[in-house]
Amino acid sequence: MRIAPELAWQTIDGEGIVVDLPRRRLLGLNPVGSFIWARIGRVSEDEICAEVATAFEVEEAQARRDVRAFFARMQDRGFLVAS
Amino acid sequence: MAVRASHALQERALRHAQPLSALLELTYACNWRCVFCYNPRHHDQRRMSGAEWTKVVADLRQLGTLNVTVTGGEPLTHPEAFEVMEAVRSQAMTFRLYTNGSLVTDEVAQRLAALRPITVELSLHGASSGTHDRSTATPGSFDALWRGVAALKAHGLPIVLKTPLTRINENELEEMIALTEREGVPYNLDATLTHRDDGDSAPLQYSVTPEGLDRYYALLARHNRVPASHRTFGGVNCGLGRTTLAVDPEGNVYPCPQWRKSSLGNVRDTPLLELWHGSSVRAEAAAVAQQANDALLAAGGPMARFPFCPAVAQERTGDPLHADPLHLLEAQAAEKARLAASR
Numbered sequence: 001m002r003i004a005p006e007l008a009w010q011t012i013d014g015e016g017i018v019v020d021l022p023r024r025r026l027l028g029l030n031p032v033g034s035f036i037w038a039r040i041g042r043v044s045e046d047e048i049c050a051e052v053a054t055a056f057e058v059e060e061a062q063a064r065r066d067v068r069a070f071f072a073r074m075q076d077r078g079f080l081v082a083s
Numbered sequence: 084m085a086v087r088a089s090h091a092l093q094e095r096a097l098r099h100a101q102p103l104s105a106l107l108e109l110t111y112a113c114n115w116r117c118v119f120c121y122n123p124r125h126h127d128q129r130r131m132s133g134a135e136w137t138k139v140v141a142d143l144r145q146l147g148t149l150n151v152t153v154t155g156g157e158p159l160t161h162p163e164a165f166e167v168m169e170a171v172r173s174q175a176m177t178f179r180l181y182t183n184g185s186l187v188t189d190e191v192a193q194r195l196a197a198l199r200p201i202t203v204e205l206s207l208h209g210a211s212s213g214t215h216d217r218s219t220a221t222p223g224s225f226d227a228l229w230r231g232v233a234a235l236k237a238h239g240l241p242i243v244l245k246t247p248l249t250r251i252n253e254n255e256l257e258e259m260i261a262l263t264e265r266e267g268v269p270y271n272l273d274a275t276l277t278h279r280d281d282g283d284s285a286p287l288q289y290s291v292t293p294e295g296l297d298r299y300y301a302l303l304a305r306h307n308r309v310p311a312s313h314r315t316f317g318g319v320n321c322g323l324g325r326t327t328l329a330v331d332p333e334g335n336v337y338p339c340p341q342w343r344k345s346s347l348g349n350v351r352d353t354p355l356l357e358l359w360h361g362s363s364v365r366a367e368a369a370a371v372a373q374q375a376n377d378a379l380l381a382a383g384g385p386m387a388r389f390p391f392c393p394a395v396a397q398e399r400t401g402d403p404l405h406a407d408p409l410h411l412l413e414a415q416a417a418e419k420a421r422l423a424a425s426r
Binding site: 017 | 172
C-alpha cells in the first residue's frame with residue numbers, strides 16, 4: 001500500500017493535511033490518522049500497528065482494527081493504492 | 084483552489100517556525116525585459132543545476148514545506164525546470180508556476196498538466212498590446228502571453244492572471260478586468276512595486292500614481308476586497324523568518340521572498356536544513372515580524388489596519404519596523420475607499 005501520487009501532504013505540528021489535487025480539496029487528519037499516514041510506505045502494516053499501540057496506549061488488536069479501518073477509508077477515497 | 088492551510092494550522096506553523104511555503108527562483112534569465120522587474124540582471128552566472136535543486140527540494144520536505152512556488156526570471160528558460168517541478172511533486176508537495184507564458188507550447192502545457200500544479204500564474208501588463216509590450220519592453224509579448232494562456236487552457240490547467248499595477252497600465256485597469264472576465268480567468272492585481280534584489284530603486288519610478296491608487300482601491304472597495312490586517316499586540320506581522328523562505332538561482336537562502344537584506348547562507352556550502360535551524364539571520368528576521376506588528380499598532384492610523392511588508396520598508400527606508408511613504412500612501416487610499424464605500 002502506498003500514498004497515491006496525485007496527492008500532496010505535510011504534517012504540521014503533528015497534524016496531517018492532505019491535498020487532493022485531482023478533486024482540488026483539502027483533508028485534515030486526526031492525530032491517529034496523521035500518525036498512521038506519516039508511516040505509510042516507510043514501514044510495514046504490522047509495524048504501524050505496533051507503533052500505534054505504543055504511542056496511543058491501546059491493545060495491539062485495537063490498534064490493528066483502527067489501522068485497517070483507516071486504510072479502508074483512505075482506499076475508498078483513492079488516497080491509497082497498491083504498491 | 085487556493086491551497087492554504089487553515090488559520091489554526093498557520094498559527095501552529097508560525098509557532099514552530101515551519102516554512103510551509105517556499106519560493107524557488109530557478110534562474111535570472113528571462114526573454115522579456117519588464118521595465119519594473121525586481122531581478123538585478125537577465126542572465127545567470129552560477130545558476131544551480133537540476134540536481135542541486137533536487138537536493139533543496141528534499142530538504143524542503145524535511146523542513147515541513149507544503150507549497151512551493153517555482154519562478155525566475157522566466158523559470159521555463161532553465162533547461163531542467165521540469166526536473167525541479169517533478170522533484171517537488173515526487174516529494175508530495177504542491178507547486179505553483181509563475182511564467183510569462185511565452186515558452187508555453189502545447190507540449191509544455193501537456194507536461195505541466197501531468198504534474199497537476201495548483202496554479203499557473205501569468206502576468207498581464209495591459210489590456211492592449213501597446214501598453215503590455217511597453218511594460219515588458221518586448222514587442223510581441225502580449226500575443227505570446229495569450230498563445231501561452233490558450234495552450235494552458237487547452238490542457239485544463241488552473242490559470243491565474245495577475246497585474247502589477249503601474250503608471251504605464253493604470254489607465255487600462257477597467258479594461259484589463261473586463262478582458263480577464265471575458266476570458267473566464269481568475270485575476271489579481273497588486274499595486275506594490277519593489278526595489279531590484281540588488282537594492283536598485285529604479286523600478287519605483289513606475290509606481291502607480293496617487294490618482295491611480297485611488298481608482299484601484301475604490302474598485303476593491305466596491306467589491307468589498309480592500310485588504311486588511313487584524314493585529315493584536317504580541318502577534319506577528321507575517322511569516323517572515325517563520326513560515327516562508329526563498330532560494331535564489333545561485334543557492335542563497337532568504338527568510339521570505341522579499342527579504343534580501345541578509346541571507347541565511349548558501350545551500351552549496353551548507354544544507355538547507357542546517358541553514359534554517361541554525362541561522363541567526365532567520366531568528367532576527369522572525370523577531371522583526373513581531374516587532375513590526377507591535378510598532379504599527381502602537382503608531383495607530385491606517386497602517387495599523389493595513390498589510391505591511393517589513394522587507395519592502397527595509398529596502399525603501401532602511402527601517403523594517405515602520406511604514407515608508409509608499410506604504411502609507413496605499414494605506415490612506417485604502418482607508419479613504421473603505422469609508423467612501425460604507426457611506
